[in-house]
Amino acid sequence: MVVLPVRLAPSGTEYHSEWHERALALAARARFEVLPVDNGTNGLDRWGGLENFRQVSAHTAARIAREVLPWSGPLLIVAFDVPFFGLPSFPRAKTVLVPRSSGHVHAPRDQDRLCWERRSLHTAIGNGARIGTISPFMARHLRDDYAIPHAAMIPLQDGLTHSEWARNDPNHEIRTLPEEFLFAMGRAEPYKGFDDLLDAIAILKSAGADLPPLVLAATTELSRPSPYQQHLARRLRTLGHPHTVLTRFTPAVPALLIHPGLRGVIVPSRAEPFGRIPMEAFAAGAAPVITTTAGGLADQVADGLTGFSCSPGSPHQLARTLLRALAASPAHLRRRAYQHALRAFDHTGTVHRFLSSTAPWLHLPDHDDRLRWLSATAPLVPAGSPVFTVSPVKVPISLQAQHWNTVRCERVVLVVAHHVTSLLRLLDVLPVFDSDSRVQVVFSWNGSDPFRHGTDRFLQHLGVVVIPWQQAIDTEFDLILAANHGGLTELTGPVVVMPHGAGYNKNSPGNRKPETGNRKPETGNRKPFRLRSFSRMAALRRHADRGVAGAVA
Incomplete structure (x- = not known):
């Protein structure tokens, strides 16, 4: 990663020592190389005028050609904002120009700048560059006022990182x-x-x-x-x-x-x-x-x-x-x-998708997308029983959903949230459905668990689609995911139950065999359940260390 910022002099009015030190510390932690570029203002103005745009584009191109290209493999160049529109094309490099504003928005009377912006954007597109759009408005603006074709645009919407x-x-x-x-x-x-x-x-x-x-x-x-x-x-x-x-x-x-x-x-x-x-x-x-x-x-x-x-x-x-x-x-x-x-406004997810599209050679970590799951309902209101006092959800599932859904799913997955701990465990596996428009994920909870406190609030903060438990009972699902057992017999569909930790760490209620007439509640036979013995776990670990595949139920 190489960052080429416009150089600002410590004596300039726009220089901010705290931000400068913070940016350098971030670059050091992430092992970025920082190559400042000059726009002809002696570091006194980070923006400048049209002549400064030309100068910073030329100096940036020279530093890339001299200090980046000789040792790079496939290269992605992301150039933020108008001053860098004059960047030329480079061999082995893919360029994306990202206007964060334009002369039409902030300097509509500067005809020289407007002509330069339009000419530079179309020249870049002709050389294979793409134009990043930070908002739906900017996409419309670039299309209407600069005649940028839709095929040349790629979304890079502004937003907030998780931190x-x-x-x-x-x-x-x-x-x-x-x-x-x-x-x-x-x-x-x-x-x-x-x-x-x-x-x-x-x-x-x-x-x-x-x-x-x-x-x-x-x-x-x-x-x-x-x-x-x-x-x-x-x-x-x-x-x-x-x-x-x-x-x-x-x-x-x-x-x-x-x-x-x-x-x-x-x-x-x-x-x-x-x-x-x-x-x-x-x-x-x-x-x-x-x-x-x-x-x-x-x-x-x-x-x-x-x-x-x-x-x-x-x-x-x-x-x-x-x-x-x-x-x-x-x-x-x-x-x-x-x-x-x-x-x-999940900017981390936006950048992840942008890099996956423009730089497929990068090895990116899986994105934690749990913040973005959609919500279509008000929070559930318990009515003192497993059934809630809210109407069934009409979209994205129900017999009437086809009248409103813009994307028709092929499979519906229900996530049963018994309590916050089990829900956290389920969130770890849900990214497998990320960006798959064929799968609709919905959530529900029935209040059966004694430790359910805070579940409704957590679902609200996640922003997911929550359906009432009665609607879950009346719906057939293609898959049901849970990390607890309460109420699952009321549901229709294949069920996958995952442990939500090493075990429940509590005693089983005696010798409770499933046969009729043999449910003995006697004491003296209460053993911890959902836990393997230490010796069994240690043996499995030794086998795994030797390269032997094993699984722990």
């Missing part, structure tokens, strides 16, 4: 915050729509609405407030609404998404190729999320289901949407948004 789901550290704290507040954050740029947000607050205040204070994190890398940040501060003072302004991005800013006083997260952007803030809010359990429908935001927030949305550039609509959000109960929004984020 980032718990990234926000409550130890990072911003003092002197109000007890309750609305929160908006993003780069301090006019296209982020912060002026629209202040206009919406002014509209609501003039109507007598009672709004929580605003925490506005319109941030830059500058040590002093930029002219736009000064403009926002003046507007807030004139508005007279209680507020806190944050001008520098630190780990404490995203940590506000888990603050107990958070009443809502507002993303008022006028342009947004992907929109990372709603996704981070979903993962942090922050609700409600209020966004516009600009760009990629429209693909993230389902109005009234995972958040609230309105048209971009309309303070009046934003004001009405903000009132709707503040009047809503955040509990159901939080659950649905969390499950949506689990399903749609």
